[in-house]
Amino acid sequence: MGVIVRYGIVARTTVAFALVAAGTAGGAAAAAAAVCPSGYACGWGDRYYKTSGSTAARVKAYECQYSLSFLNYEGTTRNADDDITSVYNNGNHSNATFFTGKWYSGASLKVVRQDGYVALNSSHPNMNDSISSFKFDSAAGNCT
16 A cells, blocks of 8 residues: 555656756747747847846847847847747747848757747757857848
């Protein structure tokens, strides 16, 4: 009887852990959508849509951003070039593409509308701390 109870406890603990883990990802996405303005794509320097503990410290682009080399995360002195670890697309019409090179060159990562990645170091390690430009697929022409 004691063994059966222990297995029951383990099973309940595992289910509870799975629910908490799923809620963390969902909660992070809701937080990203709340601080990444409607119509923008955003990037943060750390996991879970934060930079140095703040969701507000992000870089954003309405149509495009050809180079992050001159942009710091909002409210910080931390430069965003080759430093982004989480991304979110809060765009209204199209996918956003993040690039490892300036002027939309190099390796790329497409992020569908109303979605993102909480930890590029886990999901797309080749893109983690490597993003230098991003734009919406619907952006016109060269997007300067």
